[in-house]
Amino acid sequence: MGINTVAVIGLGYIGLPTAAILASKDVTVVGxxxxxxxxxxxxxxxxxxxxxxxxxxxxxxxxxxTLRATATPEPADAFIVAVPTPFRGDHEPDLSYVESAAKTLAPQLRGGELLILESTSPPGATRKMAEWVLEARPDLSLDGADGHPQIHVAHCPERVLPGRVMIELVTNDRIVGGLTPEAAQMAKDLYAIFCQGEILLTDAVTAEMAKLVENSFRDVNIAFANEISLIADRVGVDVWELIRLANHHPRVNVLQPGPGVGGHCIAVDPWFLVDAAPEQARLIRTAREVNDSKPRWVVDKAVAAVEGIEAPTIAALGLTFKADIDDLRESPARRIVAELADRLPRAQVLAVDPHVQQLPAELARRENVDLGDLDQALGADVVMVLVDHSDFRTALTEDATGRISVIDTRGVLA
Structure with a gap:
């Protein structure tokens, strides 16, 4: 059957751009x-x-x-599920949002539809989504057995960078894995409506693993840079100069350290591999632990910097998880500000971010955390550079910061 209507379940940072770009190609989309x-x-x-x-x-x-939104699913030729897949407890994957989406869309099926899980998922999640649908609709099947109408299920993980989503949705290669070859081909045909990159076909579990491997690769390399920053600090070496020099080797490309790792992908996805194979994923687990421990190190540096000051003012520059966006998901800066406010109840912590108009809830309820501006920050006892927003790179010079203590986790002053 041809695909004329698409329902996108979940209108967040991935679902809404996907819905909008499909709708721009004259596909009728219900978000x-x-x-x-x-x-x-x-x-x-x-x-x-x-x-x-x-x-x-x-x-x-x-x-x-070509685009409208609703709170409940409607019949469509294809369904794209783009809901959150966080972890819970001891970093076990939480598929409750996927389960809810599957059970909510199941009554709308009549047979022949394409169901795509776009959410980054642990191995086996796509098949699990199909099982939840079939539990709700035993009159359907994945293979047409016993004359039951067939549904087609595939996984197509997003691979875009916040701040460049609308560009990379079009230009990046895509991986499509189906529970059947027919489902994979149907999903490829759908994404080919707007994707100019190569669309690579595989099975669903391999597609799930590919996205996790991509983000775990990044996480391990960031952990190396963060660990080097700890060693450099211990021996009294400028880590930014150290990495700049090391990267002059033709086969070395050390990434830049930071205050931790945030975002909806790199800070979460490696744990899915650890959960899938805990005895084998030793390096991946260690990298996560290194990156998750970096915010505490930054807090310790700030506490030491204001030792002896009875009621210090500490400015935290940046709350988002990366530069020049408003995305706060899994941001290490949020954790640093919260922990610092708790460790130093007599301190005033000024959070400064040109892309954030109000404090997230966990910071707003702390009485010693306020949203400030850059001028106020430059009058603080200590300034922590947690995000390298362009505004900060322009304003923070040696002249501007020469009289205050600066903890530069992003190399803005390097």
């Missing part, structure tokens, strides 16, 4: 989200978060009538 304010914003042609060019795509598609 589904449990957050009513998100639904209402999209139906007005607005976007609930900042991503370059996304607002233009959404406004145009809504105006053309």
């Amino acid at each position: 589904v989200d449990v957050n009513l304010s998100t639904v209402e914003a999209i139906n007005r042609g607005d976007v609930p978060f900042v991503e370059p060019d996304l607002a233009m795509y959404v406004a145009g598609a809504v105006q053309q009538g």
Whole structure:
């Protein structure tokens, strides 16, 4: 069957851009989200978060009538599930959002539909989603057995960078893994509507693993840089100069250290591999532990820097997980500010971020944390550079910071 209508379940940082770009190609798209304010914003042609060019795509598609949003699924030729897949407890994958999406869309199926799990997932999650659908709809099947109408299920993980999503959705290669070869080909045909990169076909579990391996590779390399920063600090060496010199070797490319690792992918996905094979994923686990421990090291540095000051003011520059976006997911800066405020109850912690208009809830409820501006920050006893926003790189010079203590976790002053 041809695909004329697509339902996108989950209108977050991946679901909404995917819905908008499909709608821009004259596909009729219904976006589904449990957050009513998100639904209402999209139906007005607005976007609930900042991503370059996304607002233009959404406004145009809504105006053309190819995109609308609702709180409950409707019948469609294809369903793309793009819901959160966090972890819980001792870093076990939490597939409850996927399960909820599967059971919610199941009543809308009539047979022949394509179901795609786009959420980054542990091995076996795509098949599990199919099982949840078939539990709710035993009259359907994956193979047409016993004359039951067939559904087609595939996994296609997103591979985009926040801040470049609308570009990379089009230009990046995609990996598509099906529970059957037919499902994989159907999913490839759907993504080919807008994807100019190569679309690579495989099975569903390999596709799931590929995304986890990509992000774990990054995490391990960041952990190496973060560990080097700890060693350099211990022996009194400028880590930025050290890495710059080491990278002059033709076969060395050390990444830049930071205050930890954030975002919805790199800080989460490696744990899915650890959970899948805990005895084998030793290096991956250690890298996660190194990166997860870096925020505590930054807090310790700040506490030491204000020792002897009865009621210090400490400025934290940046709250988002990376530069020049408003995405706060898994941000190590949030953890640093919260822990510092708790460790130093008599201190005033000024959080400064040009992309954040209000403090996240866990910071707003701490009485000694306030949202400040850069001028206020430069009058603090200690300044922590936690995110390398462009505004900070422009404003932070040796002249501006020469009289204050600076903990530069991003190499802005290097």
